[in-house]
Amino acid sequence: MTIDEIRQLPLEIFLQQLGYNPIMQKRNDLWYNAPYREERTPSFKVNTDRNVWFDFGLGRGGDIFTLAGELAGSSDFLTQAKYISDAVGGNFVPRPAPRPAKERVSEPAFQAVEQRTLDYSVLKGYLSERGIPSEVATRHCRQVSYRVHGKPYFAIGFQNVSGGWELRSRLFKGCIPPKDISLVSRQGTPTDTCDVFEGFFDFLSADTLGLTGGNDALVLNSVGNLDKSFRYLDGYKAINCYLDNDDAGRKTFESLRNRYADRTIDCSRAYANSKDLNEHLQTKLSEKVTNNKTLKFRL
Known part of the structure; x- marks a missing residue:
């Protein structure tokens, strides 16, 4: 396969x-x-007309070569081309000379972005479905309205340190760039401990369960942001990790453990039977409802 064919x-x-x-x-x-x-x-979206992809979770996208780079873990153009050729059963011939990959896709073009106090009942209803009381969410989240291609949308917004927004609703999961970590600092109360979460629903779940105490909290908003967290985490004496019980969560914990050694504490055992902290919260709430119904029936 030639570069043009790929x-x-x-x-x-x-x-x-x-x-x-x-x-x-x-x-x-x-x-x-x-x-x-x-x-x-x-x-993760593929537009078949333009033959490009965009990952709303990471806030980046591109063409087939940049996708191969994500999959192969390499920024080398020839390595990407060979990866694609091997995947489709071709025989890669590195000619003609490689052309620069297409520029990364900048869509979606978020416009007219506005934020206000979390108020819409449909968003509060979604939070309730996930086990998050509205009073917990309103302490840390905002209601974000925006337009994409002229159409109006709204979602629960959680701001990161670069001014971008993580967005969640029943119908959408994504971000308004730039993508970055979020830091929740207990202002006026010095602390040597930071709690680390993958997503902000896990952080809200921890707050709902009373696990956060007076610690600072760092939300990665994607395990791909781990390197961006180091300049913040380096200053803490203890790092409590509330990461997902999956391969990505375990690899992230090991990376933190390699950097911070015994300062890193694995807190995922507390919800070992759930994929993540929010699923654990929902399970506990479901069990509570079932137990209450059983008690009421017996009475």
């Missing part, structure tokens, strides 16, 4: 050869669970 290969065919199939289709957009990380809600 460039023309449809992304959906490339992903299919790797064993990844779309979860749903909306017009010319195919939605997948991200192929290089674990997730339950598809946030």
Whole structure:
């Protein structure tokens, strides 16, 4: 396969050869669970007209070569090309000379972004479904309204240290760039301990369960942001890790452990039977409702 032949290969065919199939289709957009990380809600989009991809979870995208780079863990162009060729059963011939990869996709173009106190009942209802009381969410989150291609949307927003927003609703999971970590500092109360979470729903769950105490909290907003967390975590004497019980969570903990040694504490055993802290919270609430119903029936 030549560079031009690889460039023309449809992304959906490339992903299919790797064993990844779309979860749903909306017009010319195919939605997948991200192929290089674990997730339950598809946030990885392939536009079949433009043959480009965009990951709303990480806030970046590109063409088939940048996707191969994510999958292969390499920024080397020839390595990416060989990875694609091997995946589709071709025989890569490195000619003509490689052309620069296409610029990364900048969509979606978020416009008219506004934030206010969390107020919409539909958003509070979604929080309730996830086990988060509205009074907990309003302490840390905002209601963010925005437009994409002229259409109005709104979601629960959790701001990061670079001014970007993590967005969640029943219908959407993504971010308004720039993508970065979020830091919740207990102002006026010095602390030597920081609690680390993958996503802000896990942080809100910990607050709901009373696990956070007076500690600072750092939310990665993606395990891909781990390197960005070091300049903040370096100053703490203890780092409590409330990470997911999956491969990505375990690898993230090991990376923190390698850097901070005994300062790093694995707190995931407290919810060992759940994928993450929010699932643990929902399970506990469900059990409480069941027990109350049983007690009422007996009475």
